[in-house]
Amino acid sequence: MTTAEIYAEFAAREAHGVSPSYERLALAVARDPEMLALLRALPPAKRQPNLLFAVVRLLGGPVEDPAAFRDYTMGNWPAVEAEMRTRATQTNEAGRCAVLLPVLAALPQPLALLEVGASAGLCLYPDRYAYRYGDRPVGSGEPVLKCEATGVAPPARLPDVVWRAGLDLNPLDVTDPADLAWLDALVWPEHEGRRARLRAAAAVAAAEPPLLVRGDLADDLQGLAAKAPAGATLVVFHTSVLYQVPAPRREAFAEVVRGLPGHWIANETADVLPYAGLPEPPGAALHSVLALDGRPLAWTLPHGQAMTWFA
Structure with missing residues (x-):
């Protein structure tokens, strides 16, 4: 192209x-x-x-x-x-937690979360945010992540997260004004709601900083995963990250993550992480595919604002 x-x-x-x-x-x-x-x-x-x-x-x-x-x-x-x-595009959209939540809540609890391409780690706090799926609230507090969910019932509970870690080539720190300014610049001009959500999510992360490790998604994933506590379900996840990774490195990453214990949640566009037999997406907008352990589950919009379940 x-x-x-x-x-x-x-x-x-x-x-x-x-x-x-x-x-x-x-x-x-x-x-x-x-x-x-x-x-x-x-x-x-x-x-x-x-x-x-x-x-x-x-x-x-x-x-x-x-x-x-x-x-x-x-x-x-x-x-x-x-x-x-x-610089690299490191949009850290906490709203994407809304499409991850139905999968996370259904896994064996408690969870040890490991995000690949974590940026500042704002998606590592799905248990700390509140949600609204249509008129159905889940959890309480700020920010409130709104998502139109079709074909799936909102989860009845928030996940129990006992460990959270992120891997990134250039981790960002929400307590650093320069890093926060870059995250703010990545929010699109008209999206004042997303900008407010960024500030609220950054306050959550600043109160209990995650373990963020500088490293490569294939070379350093196994070492970081080994630090997850015994007795917790390891969940490796990523959202809108692999498009920045050359195809051979994507394949190397997939091979590593498939060899780890626990589960793998991917939320990437179908041209970056393809699956056989996908249904047509619900509209012409760019959609990602939410998948668990290589099984596609739903179409999602880029900022977590909507999901269409087809599994």
């Missing part, structure tokens, strides 16, 4: 109906030969729309108007390029 096609697809399948600002920006970049030439000089993994737009936001640039965005980005390209080369 060309860089122009990546931006056009992002506009149509991810930003459309979700972020008018980013839909406009992505379409404008897709049609701009000069900007596309600058992006093509970057490594393929560094050309993605989310990374470009978040970096411009982090630097204080405009993202509402395509013309102003272009002027700023072109005029400050050395600074933008430097940030894009050193």
